[in-house]
Amino acid sequence: MKLRCALITSILLCITILNSNAQDFNTNDSKWTKGWTNFTPNTTNYPEAEEKLPNIITEDTYLSNNTVYLMSGNVYVIGNAILSIQEGTVIRGDHENPANLIISKGSKLIAVGTEAYPIVFTSNKAPKSRASGDWGGIIIAGSGNVNSVSGNGIIKGDFNPQYAVYGGNNPDEQTTVLRYVRIEFSGSKSKSSSGLSLFGIGAASIIDHIMVSYSGQDSFNWTGGNNNIRNMISYKAEDDDFQISEGFKGDLDQLMAVRHPYINSPKGSFAIEIDGYNKEQGFLKPNAITDVTITNSTFVNLSDNSNYMHTASAISATNSALVYLHNSKISGFSNVVKFDESYTSLAVLERAFKMDNSFFNIHGEGVEVSYKPNAGVLNILKYNRFTKDFVSVDKLFEDPKSKSVPKFQLKKAMNNYMVMQ
Known part of the structure; x- marks a missing residue:
């Protein structure tokens, strides 16, 4: 903290406006979360499952909201079949034989809920007994570009390898x-x-308004491909909120990650973990590096002065990945971003990472790098506002721990905070 303060004090400008309670930054940034989300899923009473899904689906199948379905073990959709799910449908995942829904390459998942009637995948346990990692997850394999030398990959895990292939030469397909x-x-x-x-x-592919809550591993994992995705929520994941790798490219708009300092993976957990390429597989062209633009997003660790020491950086960037962060908020983490040894100089950092018109509230230096000397690294955070000293989550935001919809509007106007010039 001393180094951070020493480095930035000389280049700070503090601007105060008369109405310190006004909100002039992303005032309506949480409206899109209302109506379809559930921030207390462990208390929700879902109907008991009535019909078990087959483990192999080979033909077009429609799931109706008149039935509650059970997934037990791996459920594969294969042979170019389309699995369609009606709005308001509930699918429960077996915890004794943990379930995965795997959409194999060439097949398709069409799951279109509505704000009033979202589609829900949840645990088969009773209320108040559900826990992170009760069941597997949803896995979708497409034919889009992957930046490995072979142009494809095999999904890691206990899956049938003939249904676990992904990647190809069809970047414009509608995978889901x-x-x-x-x-x-x-x-x-x-x-x-x-x-x-x-x-x-x-x-x-069309992907928006997805909420992953209490994941025992990553909430979202995007490996290769190309898509513009919006309105994603990760709530109290044990591992990373958004893991992005193998040359994925796209614009990510209105992401929300809500973490807790006591819910972490032993290896470290980040709101964004972005990897430029897979070291084991290599890549063919420099322009195939993972490259994302993140806008209008909120990444919050619900930390205060008693527990902030348990937090890591908000963003982890490895293997030359490229990130542009705009009009977003980061709060409660140790640093804004941590870079691995593939970022070898300030010039490399400035090409790989850009952040502007954003806000951060951290308790560390701001930027963590592997190379030495590391003078000037805080320059990549200029043109953003920040708190001079760490502020606890309840003092910074309007209603960050709400059980209905958390609110991350700043209590003070953005212009009350420091800005790098």
Whole structure:
């Protein structure tokens, strides 16, 4: 903290406006979360499952909201079949034989809920007994571009390898349509599954309004592919909120990650973990590096002065990944971003990472790098506002721990905070 203060004090400008309670930054940034989300899924009474899904689906299948379905073990959709799910449908995942829904390459998942009637994937346990990692997750394999030398990959885990291939030369395909979907208590460690895993998805896919809560592993995992995705919520994941790798490219708008300092993976957990390429597989072209633009997003660790020491950086960037963060908020973490040894100089950092018109509230230096000397690294955070000293979550935001919809509007106007010039 001393180094951070020493480095930035000389380049700070503090601007105060008369109405310190006004909100002039992303005033309506949480409206899109209302109506379809559930921040207390462990107390929700879902109907008992009535029909078990087959473990192999080979033909077009429609799931109706008149029936509650059970998934037990791996459920594969294969042979170019389309699995369609009606709005308001509930699918419960077996915890004794942890379930995964795997949409194999060439097949398709069409799960279109509505704000009033979202589609829900949840644990088969009773209320108040559900836990992170009760079941597996949703895995979708597409034919989009992957930046490995072979142009494809095999999904890791206990899966049938003939149904676990992803990647190809069809970057414009419609791999899936997912709208207004909740995924609760997924991320089984025995199945090595994230809440929602998208492998090599095509640009024509439609993905918005997805909430993953209490995942035992990553909430979202995007591996290769190309798509513009919006309105994603990760709530209290044990591992990373958004894991992005193998050349995924896209614009990510209105992401929300809500973490707790006591819910972490032993290896470290980040709101964004972005990897430029897979070291084991290599890549062919420099322009195939993972490259994302993140806008209008909120990444919050619900930390205060008693527990902030348990937090890590908000963003982890490895293997030359490229990130642009705009009009977003980061709060409660140790640093804004941590870079691995592939970022070898300030010039490399400035090409790889850009952040502007954003806000951060951290308790560390701000930027963590591997190379020495590391003078000037805080320059990549200029043109953003920040708190001079760490502020506890309840003092910073309007209603961050709400059980209905958390509110992350700043109590003070943005212009009350420091700005790098």
